[in-house]
Amino acid sequence: AQKVTQAxxxxxxxEKEDVTLDCVYETRDTTYYLFWYKQxxxxxxxxxxxxxxxxxxxxxxxxxxWNFQKSTSSFNFTITASQVVDSxxxxxxxxxxxxxxxxxxxxxxxxxx
Amino acid sequence: xxxxxxSPRYKVAKRGQDVALRCDPxxxxxxxxxxxxxxxxxxxxxxxxxxxxxxxxSGLPSDRFFAERPEGSVSTLKIxxxxxxxxxxxxxxxxxxxxxxxxxxxxxxxxxxxV
Numbered sequence: 001a002q003k004v005t006q007a008x009x010x011x012x013x014x015e016k017e018d019v020t021l022d023c024v025y026e027t028r029d030t031t032y033y034l035f036w037y038k039q040x041x042x043x044x045x046x047x048x049x050x051x052x053x054x055x056x057x058x059x060x061x062x063x064x065x066w067n068f069q070k071s072t073s074s075f076n077f078t079i080t081a082s083q084v085v086d087s088x089x090x091x092x093x094x095x096x097x098x099x100x101x102x103x104x105x106x107x108x109x110x111x112x113x
Numbered sequence: 114x115x116x117x118x119x120s121p122r123y124k125v126a127k128r129g130q131d132v133a134l135r136c137d138p139x140x141x142x143x144x145x146x147x148x149x150x151x152x153x154x155x156x157x158x159x160x161x162x163x164x165x166x167x168x169x170x171s172g173l174p175s176d177r178f179f180a181e182r183p184e185g186s187v188s189t190l191k192i193x194x195x196x197x198x199x200x201x202x203x204x205x206x207x208x209x210x211x212x213x214x215x216x217x218x219x220x221x222x223x224x225x226x227x228v
Binding site: 004035037042043044045046047050091093099100101102103104105106 | 144146148153154155156157158161168169172202204206216217218219220221222224
């Protein structure tokens, strides 16, 4: 069965703090894709990253970085030096051989000035 | 267009009323998806089109839900005899990739409230 677990419901930090959002997934497939999306208050889902199951290399994009570890079925997301504009709900998602995304329940991040 | 456009942005329906939600995908995008997002939850898959063919409708919660994409571009999600549990945000997404694996572009959604 496919499942994505985001155990952190809500995280609050002060600006400039680093914050890590956890994501644990379950799948029986050997080929799959993992995603992170950001959902600001306006409601649209903004694509952040896609990773396939054969690429465990960590990725860094500006203040964002992702750590993919197949051994622990985790795909964690770190924001370095957080800013108020990072405040949003962040979703981790899984896609297997089918096309649909299986989303976690999301983590609400609040960054205070 | 530049992005995925959904209309209306908000819809209030009386219980039992039929509603139609529209999605205009990015021009040329092959794949189109509908998701339902209840308050405080992650989006849940409803259905998927590749061009005009509905390849997966396993997520539609009941036979009151119906989706179409007759010309392979604009899609409509119709809900008949709406019930309170249908209240949610309905998100549409499109992708140029036939599998959607390269990342979908989502619209801002239609917030449906059934009273």
